[in-house]
Amino acid sequence: MTLPTSVDNLNNGGAAPLLQVNGLSVSFRSEGGLVRPVRDVSFEIGKGETVGLVGESGSGKSVLSFALMGLLPPHNSRIDGGEVLMDGRDLSRLRRRAMSKLRGRDISMIFQEPMTSLNPVYTIGNQIEEVFRNHTSMGKKERRERAIDLLERVGVPRAPEIMASYPHQLSGGMRQRVMIVMAIALKPRLLIADEPTTALDVTVQAQILRLIGRLAEEDGMAVILISHNLGVIARVCQRVMVMYAGQLVEVAPAAELYRHPRHPYTRHLFECIPRIGMGGHRLNYIEGSVPHPGDELPGCRFAPRCREADEGCLEREPELAALSEGRASRCLKEGGAGFASGD
Amino acid sequence: MAKYIFKRILQIIPVVLGITIIVFFLIRLIPGDPALALLGTDATPEELARTRARLGLDKSYLVQLALYLRDIFTLNFGESIVQHKPVMEIIGSSFPATLELAVAAIIVSLVVAVPLGVLSAVKQNSWADYVSMFFAQLGTSMPVFWIGLLLILAFSLKLQWLPSFGRGEPLAEAVGALFATGSAAPLLDSLRRLLLPAVSLGVMGAALISRMIRSTMLEVLDSDYVRTARAKGTREGKVVLKHAFRNALLPVVTTVGLQFGSLLGGAIVTETVFAWPGIGRVIVTAIFQRDFPLVQGGVICVAVAFATLNLLVDLLYAVINPKLRA
Numbered sequence: 001m002t003l004p005t006s007v008d009n010l011n012n013g014g015a016a017p018l019l020q021v022n023g024l025s026v027s028f029r030s031e032g033g034l035v036r037p038v039r040d041v042s043f044e045i046g047k048g049e050t051v052g053l054v055g056e057s058g059s060g061k062s063v064l065s066f067a068l069m070g071l072l073p074p075h076n077s078r079i080d081g082g083e084v085l086m087d088g089r090d091l092s093r094l095r096r097r098a099m100s101k102l103r104g105r106d107i108s109m110i111f112q113e114p115m116t117s118l119n120p121v122y123t124i125g126n127q128i129e130e131v132f133r134n135h136t137s138m139g140k141k142e143r144r145e146r147a148i149d150l151l152e153r154v155g156v157p158r159a160p161e162i163m164a165s166y167p168h169q170l171s172g173g174m175r176q177r178v179m180i181v182m183a184i185a186l187k188p189r190l191l192i193a194d195e196p197t198t199a200l201d202v203t204v205q206a207q208i209l210r211l212i213g214r215l216a217e218e219d220g221m222a223v224i225l226i227s228h229n230l231g232v233i234a235r236v237c238q239r240v241m242v243m244y245a246g247q248l249v250e251v252a253p254a255a256e257l258y259r260h261p262r263h264p265y266t267r268h269l270f271e272c273i274p275r276i277g278m279g280g281h282r283l284n285y286i287e288g289s290v291p292h293p294g295d296e297l298p299g300c301r302f303a304p305r306c307r308e309a310d311e312g313c314l315e316r317e318p319e320l321a322a323l324s325e326g327r328a329s330r331c332l333k334e335g336g337a338g339f340a341s342g343d
Numbered sequence: 344m345a346k347y348i349f350k351r352i353l354q355i356i357p358v359v360l361g362i363t364i365i366v367f368f369l370i371r372l373i374p375g376d377p378a379l380a381l382l383g384t385d386a387t388p389e390e391l392a393r394t395r396a397r398l399g400l401d402k403s404y405l406v407q408l409a410l411y412l413r414d415i416f417t418l419n420f421g422e423s424i425v426q427h428k429p430v431m432e433i434i435g436s437s438f439p440a441t442l443e444l445a446v447a448a449i450i451v452s453l454v455v456a457v458p459l460g461v462l463s464a465v466k467q468n469s470w471a472d473y474v475s476m477f478f479a480q481l482g483t484s485m486p487v488f489w490i491g492l493l494l495i496l497a498f499s500l501k502l503q504w505l506p507s508f509g510r511g512e513p514l515a516e517a518v519g520a521l522f523a524t525g526s527a528a529p530l531l532d533s534l535r536r537l538l539l540p541a542v543s544l545g546v547m548g549a550a551l552i553s554r555m556i557r558s559t560m561l562e563v564l565d566s567d568y569v570r571t572a573r574a575k576g577t578r579e580g581k582v583v584l585k586h587a588f589r590n591a592l593l594p595v596v597t598t599v600g601l602q603f604g605s606l607l608g609g610a611i612v613t614e615t616v617f618a619w620p621g622i623g624r625v626i627v628t629a630i631f632q633r634d635f636p637l638v639q640g641g642v643i644c645v646a647v648a649f650a651t652l653n654l655l656v657d658l659l660y661a662v663i664n665p666k667l668r669a
Contacts, residue, residue, distance in 0.1 A: 071573055073565075075467055096579060104576030111574075116567040121589050121664060134576045166665040182575055 017044035018189055018222050019068075024082035024092070026060075026067050028293070035294035037063040039246040040082070042320070045190065050216055050223040052233030052254065054269070055243035058290045061226045062112075064243070065192045067092070068224075069109050070099040086190075105135045108183035110212075112195040114175035118167035124178055125163030131185040150181045154211055173204035180211065187219045194226045209236055230273060234258060239326070242266050245291050245301040248320055249330040262329040264308045300332065308333060344661070344668070351657065355650040362646040363415070363639065367408055370630070370638050377424050377633040398424060400635075411639070420643075421636035423629070430640035433625060438644055441621035443514050444544065444613075445606035447537050449599065451545025452552055459549075460556025464564060465583055475553065482550025491543040491616040498539060508618035511536045540617040544610050548602045555598045559591040566590070592663055600656035607648045 026038035037060040045051055055061050066072050068084055070091060084091040086106070091099065103109075111117045119127060128147040132138045138146070144163070151159035154177045167175060176196060183191055193212055197205035213236050216223045227233050233240055233254070240257045242250040242265065250263035261267045271284040288305040291297060300306070303313040313332055320330040378394040379386070386394075395401045399410065414421060420430035459479070463472035499507035511517065511533030520529045563569060564587050572586040573579075611623035622641055629637035661667045 069574060071570060100573070100576045100578055102576070103574055109574045111567060111571065113567050117571045119568040119572065119586050119590070120666060130572070130577060131575050134578070168666050179571070182571070 018047045018049075018086065019045040020083075020085040021068070022083050022085070024064070024067060024084060025080040026063055026072065026077060027080050028063075028077045030076070030294075032294055035292070036080070037246050037293040038067060041243075041246075041248055042082075043241055043248060043251065045222050045224065047189070048216070048220045048222055049239065050213070050225065050237045052237035052240040053224055053226045053243060054228065054230055054233055054240060056228055056290050058293070059243045060246040060293065061228075061243055062194055065109065065194050065224065065226055068192060069103060069107060070094065070096075071103075071109075101135070104131050104182075104188070105186045106188050107190045107192065108186075108188040109192040109194065110176070110179050110183050110196045112198050114172050114179055114199060117179055118175055120167055123164055123166060124170070128163075128178065128182055128185065131182050135186055146185070147181070150185055151178070154180055154215075155207075156181075172200050173208065176200060176204075176208055177211070180208075180215070184215055184219065184221070188221060190222045190224070191216065192224045192226070195228070196225075197232065198227070198229075205232070212236070230269060242269070246293055247301060247330060248328075249302065250328065251320070252327045256327065262323060262327065262334050263302075263331050264306045264333070265302045268305075268307075300330075348654075348658065351654050355647070355654070358650055359643060359646050363412070363643055364408065366639050366642045367411060368404070370633075370635055371404060375633045377635055380633045381424060398635075415643070420640040423637045424634045425629075425632045426634075426637070430636050433637060434622065434640055434644050437620055437622045437625045438648075439513055439515075440510055440619060441607065441610075441614075441623060442648075443510075443537065444540055444610065444619060444621060445603060447541035448544035448606055448610075449548060449603050451541050452548030452602065453599070455545070455549035456552035456556060460553040461560055461583065461588065463553070464557045464560030467561060472557075476557070479550040479554050479557075482546045483554075485546070487543055487547060487610070488612045488616050490546050491540065491613055494539045494543050495616070505539055506536050507539070509536060510619055540610075540613050540619055543616075544606060544613050548599075548606075551602065552595060552598055555595050556591060559594050560587055563587045563591045589663065593660065596656060596659055596663065600652060604649045604652050607652065608645050 021044070022042050024038060024041045025036060027034050027036045039060075041064060043051075053061050053064070063072070063077075067079055068091070072078070079092045082092070086102075091102070094102070118124070125144065125147055128150065129143040132143040132146060147163060148159045151162060156162055156174060156177050162170070162174070162178075167178075170178070180196075191212070196212065197208050200208060209232060212223065212225070215221065223236075225233060225236055237254050240250075240252060240254050241248050242257075242263065244265050250257070250261065250266045252262070257266065258270075261270060265286075268284075268286045272286065286305055291301055291304070297303070297314075297317075299312075299314040299316055300309065300318050303309040306313065316332060318330045318332045320328050321334075322328045323334065376391070376395075377398060377400065378391045382390055382394060392401070399407060402410075411421075418431070420434075422429055423433055426433060459475040463475040466472050495507045498505045512520065512529045514530075514533050514537070517530040517533040521527055560583075564583070566587075568590075569582060569586050572582045577586070608623065610621070611627055613619065614621040614624045622645065626638060626641040626645075628634075629641060
């Protein structure tokens with residue numbers, strides 16, 4: 001399949017992008033056979049840009065981010081095709097050693113579960129300093145000072161004391177701050193935040209989001225913020241990518257997406273957000289569920305759940321087609337050219 | 344921490360007391376009479392009665408128990424009926440032999456199990472994994488005495504590299520001799536004699552422990568914090584050894600502790616096959632000879648050793664896992 005050339009310029013300007021993903025596909029071997037959680041995904045991230053990646057559970061967001069980080073489990077998964085370009089290098093083809101030199105230095109990641117993402121048997125200080133040990137030649141004293149500075153920068157009180165404590169002695173919010181410190185310690189150019197606030201209290205969620213936004217701005221760091229929560233994305237991101245069943249289905253500047261979603265799936269998602277003052281209205285939901293990543297459908301992968309679908313949608317697979325500057329949608333009804341399967 | 348250790352040491356006392364009482368009654372409940380065992384079936388009833396009185400066995404069980412407990416509080420374990428030597432002396436010479444063998448066997452187990460277990464977890468489903476787990480399966484299925492016999496056949500009889508039975512100088516003394524006289528010969532002899540029994544005892548442990556390490560390593564390697572370590576750019580070797588292995592150690596320590604504990608009870612079969620003068624053989628012989636004081640003393644010694652070992656395992660847990668330090 002050739003890449004739709006029309007989406008080549010979906011980034012925020014004409015400047016050379018920081019990260020360029022072209023036709024990336026990932027497959028997993030599972031007991032039920034081969035599944036494809038990420039299918040032919042292409043996008044660009046500009047320098048210092050904050051981009052949201054939205055989708056339901058099982059849409060392939062996390063697998064996509066692990067693929068970018070080179071963290072897919074090697075024994076049962078692989079990148080089937082496509083490339084992940086950064087500085088002209090294809091990260092998906094880097095050797096393990098070379099990739100681990102990039103991780104934590106140029107690309108970092110924060111995970112969903114702060115409670116289990118820190119190693120229970122080492123002190124916080126040890127784990128933060130490890131980033132410096134991995135990538136710099138800093139001395140012991142300097143590592144410690146830098147770690148304390150960073151903890152203070154993300155608003156951790158009594159930083160020297162926290163350095164000596166173990167993960168189980170900290171709250172979820174504190175642990176996520178420690179994760180953030182490890183991720184930003186070396187001012188990476190790209191931070192992938194995979195549902196960084198999902199496991200936290202609502203009040204802490206806002207703090208963590210503001211923190212990530214502030215750090216990104218101060219350090220000129222690009223961020224891919226992954227969430228199933230459109231509200232979270234709206235607060236922070238300039239641009240949004242909507243993912244469904246392994247594919248990007250809509251890409252748009254955040255403000256435009258909220259004002260005028262073009263893909264039916266995005267519209268469905270907005271209807272599912274509860275609002276204060278809805279009165280006695282029932283909250284909407286999308287009927288059915290995300291197709292299993294192993295399911296191969298001849299037509300649009302959202303068609304079986306789509307209110308607006310007709311017979312054509314079940315037969316022809318739409319492309320992600322540019323609608324206007326910086327906007328694209330994968331829907332036949334929105335002018336997506338489409339092609340019959342097997343073409 | 345000190346308070347915790349003190350509390351745990353205090354807890355050992357009721358355990359040992361309970362075991363003492365149980366052994367005391369058990370050995371008296373099984374049929375057989377020390378006097379008869381001592382004098383043989385030709386003895387007259389008068390002789391038997393006199394011997395029983397001399398041994399204090401004519402008193403009621405409760406009186407005997409009270410007297411025994413009084414004695415052991417002053418660390419007097421009595422005298423062996425058969426060997427006419429203080430029980431403490433017999434245990435003092437046989438328990439170190441068992442300890443030496445047990446430590447050597449555990450070392451053999453760990454030296455084999457740690458690399459095999461880690462390797463097969465890291466290279467899951469590779470040929471290295473299949474080969475190691477095949478040997479682990481084999482190791483758990485082979486009876487210890489049979490491994491011992493095979494080793495003797497191969498290394499003592501065929502190749503004539505190693506002696507087939509007996510213990511050399513106690514290791515501590517052999518090391519002492521090395522420093523005192525500069526002669527390494529006793530130490531080498533002791534180690535050569537230790538090798539075959541230690542290996543045949545260690546095989547089973549190696550098999551159990553390597554399977555344990557494999558499964559806990561697999562679990563830990565899949566954990567969120569290992570992913571975090573990789574995301575920080577930690578090299579894979581360090582991810583495995585620093586981040587995964589230390590966490591995988593916890594359940595392994597339990598298994599090693601249990602394995603070691605069962606070896607302390609005396610590996611009777613191995614001690615018999617290799618004519619190793621350990622406490623297992625002492626206790627079994629004493630049971631057949633109805634040597635009440637020696638059986639009691641031997642079992643108490645093993646119980647104290649086991650309880651101490653459990654304490655050490657718990658302390659080791661706290662060292663490995665900071666959550667348990669309070």
